Amino acid sequence: MKKDIEIKDVLKFKENYDNNIKNQEIENNIKKLGIKKSSLNESIELEFKFNIETPSTKIYNQLDSHQCNIYAFLRVVKDILLKNSNIDIENLNISSNYINFFDKLEKANALYNDLINTKHLTLEMINQKVNRYIGSYGTFHFAREIVNKYGLVPTYIMAEVTKEYNDLLTIDLLRTKIKSDAIALIKKNKKEKSNIKNELMNEVYVFLAKVYGNPPLSFKFNDKLTTPTEFKNTYLQNELDNYITLTSFNKEQFFSSFSFIPSIYLNNKENIISVSNNEIKKAIINQLKDGISVWISIEESTASDYEEGILDNKLYNINNLLNIKEIDKNQKLALDIINYDHAVCITGALVEDNAIKQFKVDNSFGNYGKYKGQFIMTNDFFDNNVITAIINKKYILGEQNGK
Numbered sequence: 001m002k003k004d005i006e007i008k009d010v011l012k013f014k015e016n017y018d019n020n021i022k023n024q025e026i027e028n029n030i031k032k033l034g035i036k037k038s039s040l041n042e043s044i045e046l047e048f049k050f051n052i053e054t055p056s057t058k059i060y061n062q063l064d065s066h067q068c069n070i071y072a073f074l075r076v077v078k079d080i081l082l083k084n085s086n087i088d089i090e091n092l093n094i095s096s097n098y099i100n101f102f103d104k105l106e107k108a109n110a111l112y113n114d115l116i117n118t119k120h121l122t123l124e125m126i127n128q129k130v131n132r133y134i135g136s137y138g139t140f141h142f143a144r145e146i147v148n149k150y151g152l153v154p155t156y157i158m159a160e161v162t163k164e165y166n167d168l169l170t171i172d173l174l175r176t177k178i179k180s181d182a183i184a185l186i187k188k189n190k191k192e193k194s195n196i197k198n199e200l201m202n203e204v205y206v207f208l209a210k211v212y213g214n215p216p217l218s219f220k221f222n223d224k225l226t227t228p229t230e231f232k233n234t235y236l237q238n239e240l241d242n243y244i245t246l247t248s249f250n251k252e253q254f255f256s257s258f259s260f261i262p263s264i265y266l267n268n269k270e271n272i273i274s275v276s277n278n279e280i281k282k283a284i285i286n287q288l289k290d291g292i293s294v295w296i297s298i299e300e301s302t303a304s305d306y307e308e309g310i311l312d313n314k315l316y317n318i319n320n321l322l323n324i325k326e327i328d329k330n331q332k333l334a335l336d337i338i339n340y341d342h343a344v345c346i347t348g349a350l351v352e353d354n355a356i357k358q359f360k361v362d363n364s365f366g367n368y369g370k371y372k373g374q375f376i377m378t379n380d381f382f383d384n385n386v387i388t389a390i391i392n393k394k395y396i397l398g399e400q401n402g403k
Helices: 007-018 021-033 068-084 096-117 123-133 140-150 167-185 190-212 228-235 251-255 277-289 329-334 379-385
Strands: 219-221 224-226 243-247 272-274 294-298 342-352 355-362 374-378 386-392
Touching: 007 021, 068 096, 068 140, 068 294, 068 342, 096 123, 096 140, 096 167, 096 190, 123 167, 140 228, 140 243, 167 190, 219 228, 224 228, 243 277, 251 272, 251 329, 277 294, 277 342, 277 355, 277 379, 277 386, 342 374, 355 379, 374 379, 379 386
Parallel strands: 243 272
Antiparallel strands: 219 224, 243 386, 294 342, 294 386, 342 355, 355 374
């Protein structure tokens, strides 16, 4: 039965509000300081101290590229190269822009394959599918599949985007470009669509090359001519294939959530295992001790302070401030309260008396904040806000036993 809000309802709401003197105090503080500062937990004191750390490397600055997943991925790659090769990692930067270029090209290809297989294609279908496929989203798995197919290049061969780059504008224009071009597929049969596809993909390539740069076919490294795939095969080999995805969330819940990003191109068989947070932490410590950082996806919007370099769920008492109920983290995942909105790398930990006290995290926003682009991440944040972690299967007990 429909019931409208009546004036008497509003008067009762106001009466209840006014009867609690704390409400006006909170309202005044929010107007003066904002929600986060009004709820700041000033009792938190953390020391930037760690006794397990991977080798330090340059802190990336993704600028406005929205490619945190690739930059965190490359942090792991640099550790692998340092461990398994004689490359001078300190003086070598691997191009994120190169990976980003082919990520967008493969997404466009997957889109056009879908459009070709769609019967009775309409403008509405084109709009819906383009918006779903074309965007700045990705995972460790996405980056790995691009590198396995297209290889790697240094940034002196394909430079990163500059501060003039606007990712939101680029994605909007790429979508507009593809939507405009894809009109040519309407009222065509499958064979006719396939015949047009190469021309349409060439248009995408030209667009991407103008914005990101034209990827090299070969380059000189250590005075030898090599290709991107030869470079990858020589120095990285197939090491990335040993890394799997761990999550502490219910697997069924995870797959149905906004945090799960299914692969839309290349190999779509990402190995995802659901285990406890304690098991994930043990595997992380094993990997860190071996000199390899750990890629993680996180929800950090209301549990982070970039200036102070802290990732902690107890940093702000927003739930108490605004009377938000605490619910189970799997319920939060299903309700999109927890979502994958950033990717970073765990590069260290503080372990005392066999207990993990805190983690060190490398971000990709440049040398910003108290710890110059690094964070202290608490156990509370890890348990509630880390969605997935990428671990070499040899560091996981069950995998070591062949399970």
